[in-house]
Amino acid sequence: MKHWCLNNHWIFYRTLVLKILHIAVSSGGGGNFKTKNKLLTTMMTFNNLKIFYSVQQQFKPFSFIAAICLVLSIILTIQTNGQTPQKKVVMISLDGTPDFLIDKFLKSGVLPSNGAFAKMKKNGAYAERVLPVNVASTGPSHISIFTGAPPAKTGMVGNTFRKSDQSWNSPVLSAFRQPIAVETIFQAAMRQGKKVMALGGVGLDNSSENRKTDYLHMYPVNSGPSLVMDLIPTDTIVKGKNDQNFRKLKAESKSPSQPIFEIAGSTRMPLYIYSTDSVLNDANILHPLAQIIIDTDSDLSNGYAATVDSESWTGMAVEKNGKQYNTSFRILKVDATAGRYRLFMAAPAEVYGYPSGFLQKLQSGIGLWPGEPENRKQTTGLVSEEIWFEQIDRLAKYSRDLVLAGMKEGNWDLLFGYFSTLDDVQHRYTLTNPRQIDYKADNGSRPAIYGAYIEKWFQVIDRYLLEIMNAAPKEINFVIFSDHGMIPIHTSLLLNNYFEQEGFNVSNAALTSVSSGNSAHIYINREKVGDADYDSYLTRLSQRLKSLRDSVTGKAIFELVANQQEQIKYGLYHKDYSGDLFVSCKVGYTISDRYLPGVHYLVQNSFDPAMFENQNQATKNFLLNGTMNETGRAVHGCLATVREGQSIFYSVGPEVPKRKLKRISSLQIAATVSTLLGILPPADSEGKSVF
Numbered sequence: 001m002k003h004w005c006l007n008n009h010w011i012f013y014r015t016l017v018l019k020i021l022h023i024a025v026s027s028g029g030g031g032n033f034k035t036k037n038k039l040l041t042t043m044m045t046f047n048n049l050k051i052f053y054s055v056q057q058q059f060k061p062f063s064f065i066a067a068i069c070l071v072l073s074i075i076l077t078i079q080t081n082g083q084t085p086q087k088k089v090v091m092i093s094l095d096g097t098p099d100f101l102i103d104k105f106l107k108s109g110v111l112p113s114n115g116a117f118a119k120m121k122k123n124g125a126y127a128e129r130v131l132p133v134n135v136a137s138t139g140p141s142h143i144s145i146f147t148g149a150p151p152a153k154t155g156m157v158g159n160t161f162r163k164s165d166q167s168w169n170s171p172v173l174s175a176f177r178q179p180i181a182v183e184t185i186f187q188a189a190m191r192q193g194k195k196v197m198a199l200g201g202v203g204l205d206n207s208s209e210n211r212k213t214d215y216l217h218m219y220p221v222n223s224g225p226s227l228v229m230d231l232i233p234t235d236t237i238v239k240g241k242n243d244q245n246f247r248k249l250k251a252e253s254k255s256p257s258q259p260i261f262e263i264a265g266s267t268r269m270p271l272y273i274y275s276t277d278s279v280l281n282d283a284n285i286l287h288p289l290a291q292i293i294i295d296t297d298s299d300l301s302n303g304y305a306a307t308v309d310s311e312s313w314t315g316m317a318v319e320k321n322g323k324q325y326n327t328s329f330r331i332l333k334v335d336a337t338a339g340r341y342r343l344f345m346a347a348p349a350e351v352y353g354y355p356s357g358f359l360q361k362l363q364s365g366i367g368l369w370p371g372e373p374e375n376r377k378q379t380t381g382l383v384s385e386e387i388w389f390e391q392i393d394r395l396a397k398y399s400r401d402l403v404l405a406g407m408k409e410g411n412w413d414l415l416f417g418y419f420s421t422l423d424d425v426q427h428r429y430t431l432t433n434p435r436q437i438d439y440k441a442d443n444g445s446r447p448a449i450y451g452a453y454i455e456k457w458f459q460v461i462d463r464y465l466l467e468i469m470n471a472a473p474k475e476i477n478f479v480i481f482s483d484h485g486m487i488p489i490h491t492s493l494l495l496n497n498y499f500e501q502e503g504f505n506v507s508n509a510a511l512t513s514v515s516s517g518n519s520a521h522i523y524i525n526r527e528k529v530g531d532a533d534y535d536s537y538l539t540r541l542s543q544r545l546k547s548l549r550d551s552v553t554g555k556a557i558f559e560l561v562a563n564q565q566e567q568i569k570y571g572l573y574h575k576d577y578s579g580d581l582f583v584s585c586k587v588g589y590t591i592s593d594r595y596l597p598g599v600h601y602l603v604q605n606s607f608d609p610a611m612f613e614n615q616n617q618a619t620k621n622f623l624l625n626g627t628m629n630e631t632g633r634a635v636h637g638c639l640a641t642v643r644e645g646q647s648i649f650y651s652v653g654p655e656v657p658k659r660k661l662k663r664i665s666s667l668q669i670a671a672t673v674s675t676l677l678g679i680l681p682p683a684d685s686e687g688k689s690v691f
C-alpha cells in the first residue's frame with residue numbers, strides 16, 4: 001500500500017511539472033506555433049519514455065524554467081515508469097439526442113434509475129445543456145466536435161455546401177467527405193503516440209489525412225437502391241449441391257423492383273433467385289417451405305450467396321472491383337400455394353475497414369452491416385412500419401456489437417462508436433406540435449403512440465450503453481455526446497420555389513440554395529449576376545427573405561438572414577464555402593432545396609399519405625420522396641441557440657470527476673477527451689476541457 005502511495009505522489013509531481021511546462025510553452029515561451037507543437041509532442045512522448053535524444057535541440061527557443069521542468073519531468077517519469085495506468089477513452093455519439101428529452105425521461109422514470117444515463121449522472125459528469133455549433137447538423141457538428149473548432153475553421157458550413165470556385169452544375173460537397181481544414185482529436189491522439197479506433201462513426205473514411213484513424217470501420221455508404229420484388233415461380237428447375245432441386249423465380253411484370261443489385265449507378269448485377277422446391281415434412285406430407293436462395297451468378301453448383309427463411313433477415317456480402325458491399329434480405333409476404341413471394345432487399349452499402357482484415361475480423365463475430373432503415377418505402381407503403389422498426393433494431397444492435405467487439409481488440413487508447421438510432425426514430429415519429437398535420441390523427445391518439453415509440457428507443461439505447469459500460473475494463477473513461485437535438489416540424493419550405501416565384505430565376509441558374517435541415521446557404525451565380533448588379537441583387541434577395549411570412553400566423557419564417565459579414569459572428573463564415581446569404585428558420589419549419597415546379601413553396605409535411613391525399617401530384621411526389629431533413633416530422637440544422645436543437649454531454653470513468661456542468665460548448669468535447677486521454681488537444685481546438 002505504501003509503495004502505491006509513493007508512486008501516486010510521483011505521478012502527482014510529474015503531472016504538476018508537465019502542467020508548468022505546458023503553461024510555459026503555451027504562454028508564448030518563444031517559438032512559432034509549429035515549433036511549440038513539436039516540443040509539446042515531444043513532451044508527451046517523453047511521458048511514455050519513447051524518445052530521449054532530441055532534448056537539447058528542443059531547449060533552445062524556450063525559457064530556462066521550461067528546460068528545468070523538462071528535465072524534472074524526465075526524472076520523475078523514470079521514477080513512475082510502468083506504474084501509470086494506461087488512460088483509455090471511449091467516445092460514443094448518439095446522433096440527434098436532445099438534452100431536454102434525456103432530462104424529461106430520467107425525471108419521469110422512462111429511463112430507469114439503474115440505467116446508463118442515471119448512473120452517469122450520479123457517478124460522473126454531465127452538462128445541463130450543450131450548445132452545438134451553427135449549423136447544428138450531423139456533418140458540421142461532428143467535425144466541430146472532433147476538432148474543437150467552429151465551421152468557420154473546419155470549412156464544414158453545412159451538411160452539404162458549395163465551393164466558391166466549383167462549376168455551377170457540379171454536385172454539392174459533403175461535410176462527410178470534404179477534407180477538413182484543421183486537426184481532429186483522432187489525429188492529435190495519433191500524433192501523440194496513441195492508437196485510435198473508429199467504429200461506424202460518421203465522417204471518418206480514410207479519404208484524407210484528417211479523416212484517418214489507426215483502425216477503422218467506416219460508416220457504410222449506400223451504393224444503390226433497396227428493392228421490393230414480387231417473385232413468381234417459373235418452370236425451370238435447377239440442381240444445386242447434393243442434388244437438391246431449386247425452382248427459379250422471376251419478378252412479375254408489375255413488381256415494384258426488378259432483381260438487380262446496383263452499385264453506384266454504373267454496375268448492375270442481376271440476382272438469381274430460387275425457391276427450394278417442395279419438401280417432405282415430419283408427417284411425410286409434401287409441404288412448401290418458405291425458403292429462398294439468392295445467388296450473384298447463374299451457377300448453383302458452386303454454392304450460393306444467401307438463404308432467406310421466412311420472418312428472419314439474412315445478410316449478403318458482395319465483392320466487386322475490389323470493394324465490399326453488404327445488403328440484407330427479408331421475405332415480406334408469402335403465398336405458399338402459388339409459390340409467390342414478396343422479397344425485400346435493403347439498400348446495398350459499401351463497407352470499408354482498415355487495416356486489411358480488420359473489418360472481416362469484426363464482422364466474423366457480429367455479422368454484416370444490416371443497412372439503414374428504409375424511410376421512403378415505408379412512406380409509400382412498400383415496407384411496413386414493423387419492418388422499418390426491425391431495421392432500426394438490427395442497426396442499433398450492430399452499432400452496439402461493433403463497440404463491444406472493438407473494445408476487445410486490445411491495441412487502442414481512443415475508441416469512437418456511433419448510434420444513429422435516436423436520430424432515425426425522432427425524424428420519423430416526433431409529433432409534439434399541434435400544428436403538425438398528423439397531430440389529431442387516429443382520433444387524437446397518434447402523438448401518444450409515436451411518443452411511446454420514441455420512449456422505447458431511448459430505453460433501448462440506455463440499455464445498450466449500460467451493456468457496453470458493464471463490458472468495459474475498469475480503466476476506461478466514457479464520453480457520451482450528441483451532435484444536435486431535434487426540432488418538431490409542421491411546414492417544409494421549398495426555398496428555390498420561393499425564389500422562382502419572387503422572380504429570382506432559379507430555373508435560369510442565377511442562384512440556388514443548399515439546405516441542412518432548417519438552415520440553408522444561398523449561393524448567387526456570379527456568371528449570371530455581375531459585379532455591377534451584385535450588391536443590389538443581394539439586398540433585394542435579403543429583403544424578400546426577411547419578408548417571407550407564414551400564411552397562417554403572418555409571422556416571419558426566418559430567425560436569421562445573414563450576409564457573409566454577419567455570418568462571421570455565428571462562427572459560420574468560411575471564404576471558400578459560405579453562401580452569399582445564410583438563412584435559418586424558426587422552430588417548426590424545414591428547408592428543401594429542390595426546385596419542384598407545381599409545388600407551392602410552403603407544404604404541410606407528413607410521412608402519412610392519408611394526410612396529403614388531396615394535394616396535387618407534384619406535391620404528393622415531393623412528400624413521398626422527401627428525405628428526413630426535408631419532410632421529417634423533426635429535423636436538425638438549426639442555430640445553436642434553439643433550445644430543442646441542443647445536445648448532450650455525459651462522462652464517467654476513473655479519471656472523470658463527479659461534476660454537474662451548467663452550460664458547455666460542443667467545442668469543448670475534443671479538449672475534454674484529450675484531458676482524459678492525457679494528451680494535448682487538437683491544434684486548433686478553441687474549446688477548453690470541462691475538467
Ligand SMILES: [Zn+2]
Binds near residue numbers: 423483484
Ligand atoms: Zn446528426
